[in-house]
Amino acid sequence: MLEPLRQGLPPLDPTAVSNAASCALPARYEAVREARQFTRRTLDQWDAGHRFDDVCLVVSELVTNALRHALPAVAPRPARGGEHEPPQVRLHLMRWTERLVCAVRDPSNDSPVAREADDFSAESGRGLFLVDSFCDSWGWHPLAGTLSGKVVWAMFRLPSDVRLRPEG
Template sequence: MNDRRAWAAVASFPPHPRNVRHARRITRTALAAWGATDLVDSAEMVVSELVTNAMRYGSGPVDLTLALTESGLRVSVTDEGTALPTTREAGEEALGGRGLQIVRLLAESWDVVVRLTGKTVTCVLALDPKRAEDAATAAPAEAGRAVTLSREAGA
């Protein structure tokens, strides 16, 4: 990678089901801008599962933070709910219940940080060192170090 420390994108939105789609689009757009397209499929899946869980089991607005470093992509999803995520054993016919299993399969690591006003679930998707170097040379230098995307609660 070049001299940048990390690329970051931040989005905040109300807990409405349509915003899962927006979170995936933000992820895809950010990774394309950063030249890390090899992470798009896994990152979109992880973001989709974590944002869906935050909306289903959490409360309040949902914050999504993506940070691309030399070693990988850190995905963090924050909500104001007190319910902690738990992995479940989904039956063959079950339509849901596999979200954290998917995260565990795709991510190098994941954890939960409980805060005074909610929780943050974070996972890391590993970036191949050679691809990190390629992404650094592909990303335009004038693009800046951070991108902040937000949507007001009433929108």
Template sequence: MATELDSRTVECHLAEEMGSISLARQATRDALAEWGYRGRGEDVLLVVSELVTNALVHASGGPTLRLTGGSGHIRVEVGDCGEGEPEPRAPGPADGWGLHVIAKLCTSWGTSRHEGGKVVWCELAAPLALAAPTG
């Protein structure tokens, strides 16, 4: 599931099924604990849930989750095979809260295109206590 790329990056390739939301949340919890995250973990988990859910509902193929912890921020990226750009809808129970939640909780967010799809990314302020890389 999760592959540690360095002391501050985790990447997960998720199946195209709603159960992947729970797996993404657990990988995020594990990364935040390992990195010594001292902020509002619930906010990071909510952002991950929203982005992975959007990828599963509005795109095709299993999404990829990438978390990067840096000095003062956490970057969340969710890649999918969808061609469409995410569009905020009217917030509420019918269409969900999705991108409105992302906009409220994050310092910035956007999309980038890549061959075969897109990545929706966002950044949150993050007090981290990253350990020095070993080896």
């Protein structure tokens, strides 16, 4: 699961991931709520709920951007019968001892575009400004090989005194 995400992530040892969780999100705006619920459950399981507000805001913005800008212009409808599945956005949460990364994978090869700070009054385009304000670092990277699209990630520092709860 982590191999396509390691392309473009900050230099963290992928073998030292303490926890990882992922969910596919359908191509509809209700997916943002599903992403927040998934994030809440996952952070609670990892005893990292104290970072929920910041992480949730960033997850919401990244998923919204993927749905709005990375999917085809015509919003796909849910697949029925023999129809093809619409392109999906995928949310990944990964935890290292002192870092949490949320990454949103989408099918577009277009780079995310942040608005300038002086354009904050624009009706849209503030998402990446908020992401930058609430996480410790963020970035993006196109996927390589047979995978098309990109991963946009945001990293959060976690206090070193928070102990990981073993999965079980």
